[in-house]
Amino acid sequence: MAGRALISQGARALLTSCGFLVLRQSHLAARLSRPLATSSLLQLPLIAAMLPTGRRIGVITYDAASLTPAHFLEAGVADPSALPPVAGLPRDGAFHGMIEKGEPYDHARLAAEVLEAVAGLLQREPTIGAILLECTNLPPFTGLIADRFGLPVFDVLTLGRWLHAGISGE
Template sequence: MEHVQKSPLPILGILDLEPGACPGKPPTPGTIQDPATFGFPVIRETAAGAWVDVVVPGDPELEPAFIAAAERLVQRGATAITADCGFSIRHQAAVAAAVGVPVALSALMLVPVILRQLPAGKLAIMTFDATCFGKDLLKIDDPIELGRIVISGVENTQTWVNEMARPPVPTSAEILQADVCSRIHQLREIHPDIGAVLLECTMFPRVAQSVRHFTGLPVYDITTLCRMLMDSTGARATEGIAFPT
């Protein structure tokens, strides 16, 4: 009988923003850095120079740093790669071309799927900063589909101020929830036909369940995409495994 070698344990690699992981500091529950969010191991590498206030408005000079960090993740055993900022979608094509594993850098990649799931109504994208969010990030050419997308962000809130600092200041779940839900409420007053919400920012999954309760709508985020991504590599929730760091 032919011997079949087991594939290595699937590992999610995360392209971190500056200042990167803090030694000894546990990851925030509910974020993509926390293995408990998924039940499979995660490893992280920082894209040098990728501070929030640079990544959000966009800087093409960051692309080599994203590629280099992705290559380090693959060398360490990552079987799929994501990023800790939805605006990293600007580097999706370059990173995917540079490494030989599945790459999904932003929850924005879910937009076409969600639109097709909605029988009618609009998709609300809740982003970190709507002033830096152009619909060109979505790579959608159909004007009808684009017309079904509405966008709001938490710019100029306490959450935004905290994250734009160098280094970022921790934001409590209570403040984050208030800032996100307030902007969603304002958006729904203008667009009462919103049928689903996509959370672009990788901080927002911490309050995704609160947003579901607040809106009564389906809510998608980067953890939705990461689970899909890792399912494709054969990852399943595991117990009793010493996850690499």
């Protein structure tokens, strides 16, 4: 297993990339001797605990149809009736084109697509008090989202910084 090899080389914690890997969290964590974080979705319970009463987390994902209740339950959302609202990126959009068809990176188009997804989610769910980005391709847009909508935004980088602070004492 790659995780054990990394630990044997001195890794003090492990972080994976794709948010959908949360479905492997329990399985992999049980087999490793160091902390493991498989997905930005693991932050859901912590973010929820920090939000004011009546506020919810909105999740932006690469593919809304593939993000199931099982992903949220594995991430620690204890109440299946309290699953966060989700917005996916358009199947015919710039992100899917870049990742699935090798289309060129176009920062302006990608940013517009992400901001539109967030705006649509906020319009549909006005009680959202924070945004969580599932996809590891989305952190370049965290600042744009926070600036435009005035909400805290969490992603795989915030998870990685938190994990690093815990193991390094920084």
